Amino acid sequence: MKLIGKDKPIHDARGKAAGFVKYAGDVTLPNMAYIALVHSTIPHGCVKEVRTERALGVPGVYGVFHCFNTTARTYNRYRSNFAQNLPGEERVFTDYVRFVGDRVAAVAACDQETADKAARLVEVTYEELPFSIGFDDTLSGRNCLAGERPVRDEFFTEIGTQPDDDGLIEVTTVSEMPRLHHATMEPHACVVDCDPYQQQLTVYSPNQAVHGIRLVLADFLEMPYHRVRVVKTTMGGSFGAKQEWFLEPAAALIAKTLGRPVKLVYSREEAMVCSVVRGAMRGEVRSKFKPDGTLISLSMDVLLDAGAYIGNAADYIRALSGKPFRCYRIPYFRFCGRVISSNTPVSGAFRSWSAAEEAIMMERNFDEAARQLGIERIELRLKNVLLSGEADRKSGVPLENIRVRDALEQGRTSFRWDELVQADRAFNESSPRYRRGVGVGCGGHGNTYYPRFNDYGEGRLGLNEDGTVQATLTLHDHGCGTVTAMRMIIAEVLDIPDTSVYLAEGDTAVTPVDYGCFASRTTFVLGRTAYDAATALRDEILDRTAELFSLTRGSLRLENGAVRCRDDECVNITLEQLAQASMLKLKRNVCAQAQFNNTSNPGVTGVHFAHVEVDTWTGFTKVLDYLAVQDIGQPINPAMCAAQIQGAAQMGCGAALREKMTIGKDGRCTESLSKYHLFLATDLPDIRVLLLSDGRSEEGPFGAKSIGEISYVPAAPAVCGAVNDALESALGTLPYDPDCILKYLAEERDS
Template identity: 60%
Template sequence: MSTIFSERMAACDLETARKAASLVKIEYEELPAALTFEEALAGKNLAEGENPILDEATFDFGTLPREPYSVVETSSELSRLHHATMETHACVADYDLYADFLTIYSPNQAVHGIRTVVADFLEMPYSHVRVVKSTMGGSFGAKQEWFLEPVAALAARQLRRPVKLVYRREDAMLSTVIRGAFRGTLQGLYSPEGRILGFNVELLADAGAYFGNTGDYVRAFYGKFFRLYKVEYMHYHVRVVGTNTPASGAFRSWSAAEAVTMIEHNVNQAAVRLGLDPIDMRLRSVLRPGDMDLKLNLPVEEYRAAEAIARGRERFRWDEKIAADRAFNDSNRRYRRGVGIGCGGHGNTYLPRHQDFAAAELRLNEDGSVQAHISLHDHGCGTVQAFRMILAEALEVRPEDILLGEADTAHTPFDYGCFASRTTFVVGGAAYGCAQKLREVMTANAAEITGIPPEDFYIEHAVIRCRSNPDVSFTYGQIALQSTLKLRREVFAQYQHHNTTNPGVMGVGLAHVEVDTFTGMTRILDYLAVHDIGQAINPALCVAQIQGGVQMGCGAALHEKMTVDKKGRTTASLSKYHLCLCPDMPDIEVELIQDGRSKEGPYGAKSIGEVCYVPCAAAVCAAVNNALGSNIGMVPMDPPVILKALERGK
């Protein structure tokens, strides 16, 4: 029998839970609440003597340029966002009293992290807590932290029976984390010909009801300025306030999309001010192959940003659309069209901020199939299949010959989890390295069995062959069987991968929109995404991942926001939280630039999971501003924002 939770009450059945919940009486005192930046800065929700600034940091990089420059200042404000995963937060905890063993099944991003939290919380040995990554219906950072697992684990241990805890949409929106609100002023420093020389940044961030990881988030924000452009000067000042709203937390790209939306708005307004084409401006300042990310002090390697931008201009027919829009706008009173570009970069690993590594284990079965143990956290984007393809390519077998599941603390090696877009680049590096090691074990065993020197053996089409004697060969199944019978050991390989690089990965978004000036509604007519991701392991899945990121970014640009009314009631339903749905979107074209391969990723692969989202809102917002000839920095650019801007323009 499982345990039912109702209104935070645990019972053996739903009727009992509801009855118990109805008996709970709560007394509370209403205190003043701060719901906006202004109210938080005024200390409306603080006791006497408390500081409204929860955290503050200043970073300076380089020196002010000596050459002449223009200063272009823009202001931006980004709303709170909900992750809007198809599946809400859920988990099942099962406690075995006789073995004192706890098993947790959870769609999450870090099984070993959850094991640590739960075991420490319940004061249990790590070996007595097993966390299994279950099938996940999306995360985008929402399931990076642990909200349900400790509660369900405690209840299961106390009640000595399985416990299932599932959040409603309202719970997920109010009681987990959101992307916090940001307000920023950027001063871009530009040379007369339009090169980016540096930035002065003043940022205000809302942590919500709890400080959480906001301090880390806003510090990561600073580093995003160096992932695309040659930024040689930077002054960055950030302040964090707390409001009585849902707590901020991890959100897809860990501040990169927010930073890029603000940066690209400044670059586009600078292009208007200087009378330059926004694409030409970007080509003057983007990082090139062999350049350094000056913040990380690491080379970006074979970075194809310029190629992606130029290719995007050609395929999108940028110049043709500008001419056509000019004619359309001159002849139309109600609708206005415009184009926009957004560019953004990202990383592939924690390095160099934290040392990163991953591990993999492979076993060869007697029928030639392979059992793989790797700690994977598939968010529903095909990670497991991509890893089957990496292993199959390296071992020259079919993907279906690879038995591979997801992370399980009882069976798969330690791993930090699915953060920082590290899975393909770092964990994939471990998988590829382990496959190479398994090949070495197979040829070494063939040499030992036959007495022929190991350098005489090689592998071709999943057969171990001998150069000096073509009659000697082993299939994978034969070498596995002979190794157990004659050498008394299985064909097994273990490999731990320590990456030393973090190359550049980037994306370009080009959007074409039509704005209804009577209603403020915006329709996306065309969208092209061009991405430098290195070698695409599964191109079809990469395209689908990018298309999903674009749709998510378009929602952030035009519709999505969690509002708070004067009584502090926050958006708590998808009926009030407006997403971009498939009928709202055009056919999203995608082009992959695959010649900018990494040195350490498997087959030259880099990351895709977060960078596909980074430039999207910036591109759509740029197109809206281009259509209206406006300088709107409020995001999302929903009808009230657009109509207000049009009224100001009049």
């Protein structure tokens, strides 16, 4: 292959490096109004009065919008396709606030400074209600209104036959994970342009589902779908933060009311508090093993705090129940999931969609089981991981050529696991201050919605007059190179340079209806769609050439941007010549369309290894070495895959060692990066990456599988396992930050 498997920069790398690329916050339109939101200052209560006189008196203010002068219609921020039957949970501006940061009002003004100034003058009177901020006070019903239950949703599933306990060793572990901020470089932003004469709204937004936003806005504003256009703008990162809708409904309502364009951009504080977070979770895992280490049964009881609104929590916790089956062989499985709603920031999508949390719980249990059984940690995993040819027991879908066992074995050798274990033991015996340890984390994920939804994609390609290719797919590039990967797939099939393919991102006025960038489906589903569309265009090119020269398709080949005859060297026509000849002589464009619906969801897995050093005097942990082994099938753009994995490792280290959003006794959440301790690139060693490409998929383009979410799944478990190995501990509450470690060491000394 000429392009597939080769390193390529992302399509807008030069523009970003030069500061030329435009983000949503850079969009400026004539006659634009700027919006500043007024957020609730209490965690739970009713709005009794909103006084706007002082704000309206500021020169340049176009209007103040609040719960008493706007629609009471509701919408669901999580809804992204028409088939989701979800109740409306939120008003754009609410009179019943559920957390500090809930939207109460907004000011629209001639510039941002004026809007911010006027917003500070809006006076809101509340009737305060009892509130809850944690698992226990929420379960007690502290914040429940009359008729409400603390548990808002409950899910139970059981797979297999419960075994006889005779001779089995039971291992129980409890893990607790805090809220996490997505920490995208670009905050949430959107611009909505209103044409009152055409009754048209155009929304510019960095998002993961242009058609999802169109659906929600059109239904909420009672507009026909074709009157709402949503354009995906350049995105500065998402990790799930930009796949739910809370800016767009507010901005669209104000734009339609004023009849002018508006811009709404969140501050970092608003992005942390008022958007979505990874929800707090507590989980108990009870496993039963044979003495030889064979896993016989697994039970999980998981509690998810959805925050102020349920949002995606019901789906999120159900998805978690299927994630163990993407990596391990589990004869009997029992799962109970409960969702509670506290007066805290709303939980939402986060990279891996619960697989990372499942892996933290699962891998902690495996480490403890290895200790109790006296079996080496990697050996215990090797005994229980899924093998090629096995199926996902929950969905029944074959996992095809899954390579998690190879990832464990090759990683063990490349990481020098056995040598490090011995070296760390000697080091720890001689060091009075530092402790070293190694950890391993395994995880699995999917590549598509299938079989939950019958996933599909649509693509259209055509030749321009100069022989370049115009491609249309509904893509949502997060900044990681999706556009480049799709161009490479198309160009490989057509045997042309990838620079000869034009491909923009999602635009509901131009690109076909699509689910969006969820479930790691882009490369697997849309990549295959691009492949099929390119194959159809290649066939069309050969057919049009055959028609022009009175030949058969089989006698022709497409090579290096030209069509040649296998038997007649005189037949040699470039794509530019063909496009023009088809228009002039055949009176038709050279174009093709393809729709692809997958019927598989192969296993995609990762195994990460971490070596850490814990300072027992300060509680700080240093990551000494890190290796990520990923089973992803054929990498389309290996450099892009490596970058995804390295970023995921950095996120995982942060989740394991530093990051948490805390809620104060007044209900206020962490609202500044100065108090939310991110793991920086300078804190890490070189992240080594090993790609296993022999476990190729049957349906993915060129055998590719997914990478974006699976690369995050094993990261935190590997680091947590290394810390517990270093301290000979069984820490269960993340993050393992200095406070956590020093508290544990103090308790050990006291005991």
